[in-house]
Amino acid sequence: MLRQLLLSDYGNEGPPVGDGWSLVQAEFPTVEVGPLSAGHGSRVLRLDVGEWASATFDPFDWDGRVFGAAEGTEPLSLHLEGAHREALVIAALEVLTRYQGLVGRRNAASAGPLFDRLLARHRALHDLSRPLVRADYQHALDAWQWVLRLRPDASLAVQAAALFHDVERLLSEADKRVEHHAKDYQAFKDAHAARGAEMTREVLEEVGADDATCRRVKELVAKHERPGGDPDLALLNDADALSFFSLNSSGFIRYFDPEHSRRKVAYTLARLRPEQLRRLGQMRLAPTVRRLLEVQLASLSLPMETA
Incomplete structure (x- = not known):
């Protein structure tokens, strides 16, 4: 788990003075910000911010290092x-945003043994030796963390839905993506959601969730590809869309051709509520993704705010 952010530029009174650090700590309350000396007893991974901030840098290039470092005990x-x-x-805000799936933040609703069992069962379903399965697993954890970041008091049901919303891909796209072959993309996504909802219900029953929770999570997963008026569903859509941009988009554009990447950016942006657009400014995007996103936002006459 990611527990600390260590700074060389750390004074006797704490991190460098400025309102920015209060934002970082408000967004990531479980991550301790401290001096390098505070890293005793943990695995410390050194990261060069100058490299991260380069105009041509793609954060995908760091993923193996960071996720790999987190695999130890x-x-x-x-x-x-x-x-x-x-x-x-x-x-700091961009790095923590990209790797927030490693933070493991939980709240009162997800702190108990039921969610422990759910996390363990979710992990057991994923063969991380398969690259696409690993990407889906990381996305699931990241979407779950987005839910808690956007709504710290989120219910167990919406957290579980975030964790399992794409579980159907274990059947249909574990070794090869096929979504770009769909004649009707929305119909393809709706079928994916419906099958995933049934799989999720089975897992919830297996780990001992009550009937009301099973029904609610199944409903959210079944509808997660279509924004609606349900506040939990809107939250799930926001978390899924933000996770695509903050974590998955770099790998997506490497896998798919430019036209499908353009369509995916437009589709995902349309699922994001306007009040969450500011979150895009807290992300380090691959240059190609940023250009695609800027084109889409320009067509809507919307600016992409920075942190």
């Missing part, structure tokens, strides 16, 4: 160096 600490003041704050 020791807590993970990220040591950010190579920047100061505002540049360091921006990088």
Whole structure:
């Protein structure tokens, strides 16, 4: 688990003065920000913020290093160096946003043994030696963390739905993506959601969830590809869309051709509520993704705000 953010630029009174650090700590309350010396007893991974901030940098290039470092039994600490003041704050927010799936934040609704069993069963379903399955597993954890970041008091049902919303891909796209071959993309997505809802219900029953929770999670997963008026469903759509941009988009554009990538960016942006657009400014996007996103936002006459 990711527990600490270590800074070379850390004074006697704490992190460098500035409102930016209060935002970082508000967004990631379970991650301790401290000096390099605080990393004793954890695995420390050094990261160069200058490299991260380069105009041509694709964060996908760091994923193997960071996710790999987190696979040990020791807590993970990220040591950010190579920047100061505002540049360091921006990088910290972007780095934590990209790797928030490693934070493992939970709330009162998900702190108990039922969610422990659900997490363990979810992990057991995923063969992480298969690259696409690993990507889906990381996305599931990330979408779950987005739910808690957007709504800290989120119910167990919406957290479980975020964790399992794409579980159907274990059947249809574990080794090869096929979505770009769909004649009707929305119909393809709706069928994916319906099958995933049945799979999710079975897992929930297996781990001992009550009938009301099983029904609610099944409903959310079944409808997660279509935004609606249900606040939980809107939250799930926001979390799924934000996770695509913050984590999966770099790999997506490497896998698919430019036209399908363009359509995917447009489709995912349309699922995001306007009040969440500011979150796009807290992400380090691959240059190609940023250009595609800027084109879509320009067509809607919307700016892409920065952190």
